[in-house]
Amino acid sequence: MIDSQISHYLDVLKNRNFAKLWVSQITSQLTNYILSFAILIKVFELTNSTISVSLIIMAFGVATLFFGSLAGVYADRFDRRWLLTIINFGQALSIALYFLVGDDFWGLVLITFLYSSLNQFYIPAEAPSIPRLVKENQILIANSFFAFTNSAALIIGFAAAGPMSSAFGHAAPYTVGVGLLVVAGLATMSLPSLKPPVVHENPYSFSKIWHEFKEGIAHFWENSRLHYPLVSLIAIQIINGMMITIAPAFMKEAIGINLDTGSIFIVAPLGIGILIGAALLGFEERFLSKRQLVRMGFLGMGTMLVGLSLIGLVDFKYVYYSFFGLLIGYFNAHIFAPSHSMLQTHAHEHLRGRIYGALYVMLQVAATLPTIIIGVLADVLPIASMAAILGGLLLLYGLLDPVYQRR
Template identity: 30%
Template sequence: MQDFKEIIKNKNFLYLWSSQILSQLSINIMNFLLLIKLFSETGSTIATSFLWVTWALPAVVIGPFAAASVDIVERRRILIITNLLQALTILFYIFVHQTRIFIIYGIVLIYSFLNQFYVPAESASLPSLVKEKDLPHANGLFLLTQQAALIVGFGIAGILNSLLGFKTSLFICSVAVFLAFISVLFLPKIEVEKIKSKNYEEAFFKFFRRIIEGYTFIKDNKNILIPFFLLMVIQISGAIVTVNSPIIAREIFRININSAGVLLVVPAGIGAALSALIIPKLMKTRYRKKQIIEKSIMLIIFSSLLLIFLVPILEGVLGTFIGILIIIIIGFSFIGILIPAQTYLQEKTPGGMRGRVFGNFWFLVTIATIFPVIFSGTIVELFGIKLLLFLFSMIFLGILIFSRKLGQKYLENGIR
């Protein structure tokens, strides 16, 4: 606790952390507001799926350039410019949102484009603002903030929309990002460090070279490929569930879509938090990582089937209560897969390759998620959310069968 007190006494860290808190909250509130707005206006899950795709495209197309830019351009300047432009982007949308619903896609594209510069600049600035001994705790606070902002942002977005309305809620987001802009104004100038890549082009190609090296290593090592694939499935599943949360709220829980954040995302977050506390303790006991993963997969399958067949037939408060418990279990199970799989991956990946494997994970996940998200929207549009959830449970059943029959063989020495 004393270590965290030392960090919080660092005013430059507080300026950057305040910017992160305000930015992350705003992003998550805005994303959920736009999601329920789009679904309310169109009733289309394909439309909401393309909202996620629009958000993801800049990460694929611009991400490598943006990541390279933070080693070339002064980082404080990047933070200032991106925060200001993001605040103005939200403000602009407030005045034009009633003209055409599909302007949402343009706003999301611009905001995500700017975010590709903000996020790496924020991460790269941290080591310059805190002492080396405080860096693990600073990174821990940033990671905690990122996860908490997702739960809180999605949780309160619907409440804000119901109480204050769409425009006022967006205005609050714009003000919050503007406050983030003011916060980074107080940061000292953060000069870029001397790096081996002397020019932008070399830094860009270095990024893709590391991706190819990481991909080749993963492909050639089956004991790395299996947990890596499992982590990708978890992240893709999370994205699909998120973009389809309005239809889950309406068709499964039979509640107002403004309540989707409180009754879906928050319980999932509670389950994930409980799992994050319990699973590491289980891993220190006689339970093998493979066992924990398989038990978690079984819980996901069982919970998905309950969502399909039980929750819709239960009336009123009882149905909502049982549904919330099931969502908590699903959140718990997702982390029950993620922590053991990621730990195993860290243990088995040689030190020299960890940066290539983990550093490019989100880039690869983003690319891999685009088509499943669109496909999920099409499935729900044509056949309903129940079929999608059933397909989910069958995919996880397939993974479970594979793990039971062939998993140990591919993991070579096994998961201990």
């Protein structure tokens, strides 16, 4: 049984075109995490305020609101191979702006906004390309690979950002990021054509773009099988965004770890947990439905966050954090890959880009106020109590799922 399951994973990896997309995902995500952590830590050091960290995260959000509705439509209009390639090289140029603005706070906000603006076009072009490159029965495994390497990039990126800056200067993460994105661009450039199945006339007409964006929203609204994965992805992204907002303060105040050199000790348990969870998904799918896997993720992650909030009661804080962090990561993996797999399976092929574009617009609309609130609360309340609040929200979502399912 185990040998058979391993062969299924290897079959996906033998697909050279999927491997190229995977290389782009690895390098672009590694860049994302290296830069995100470097910028967040630098902003926290400059201002010593979680609210300022919230502003950086909001810069990502503003880009989503400006371009999210357009991005999904364009992902369904143009060859996704060239969209991914142009975006990878464009993001490399946006990161290179650091060498002009330096460590200026508003300069970092500008880089974040430009990088995120381009990322809005990358996301709805990348994820919907997976079903074009693998067989339908391989979609969950393919998404598991993406979740797996996303976690590896999380570990390496967050762990390397602080020491890299300390050893080679604050410009080092940006130099590495430019190089990685060039590799990503070269990988996607060699993909086969990923043209949409429906050819559109006058692709630059704003009225047509807006009409097609609304068409994607209507498809989501009318297709009940898309509701649960979309809402689940929005919910977990909001919680993850709030966790990132409080992460620097939690490291410093709750665990007592140096922000520059200790990042690996924070990220490693979370990332290893996600790696384990993603690796086991293909096996667990034999016994549980995708929806059950997602619900298991919400309930398990919520319980672990509530447990983590009690860290102030123990002396061996890092050991305590490592245990709960590992399980938080494990359950987190059970939300993303199954939700994306359901979304890609049930959405119409010619609407997938719009569905993903709409997903991230709805995500940002929903996440804006909570991100601000958590930043304000983290500056006035004990930081560990924030984990209890986030855990309670996840538990509530998981417990309400059976009620919604019976409707």
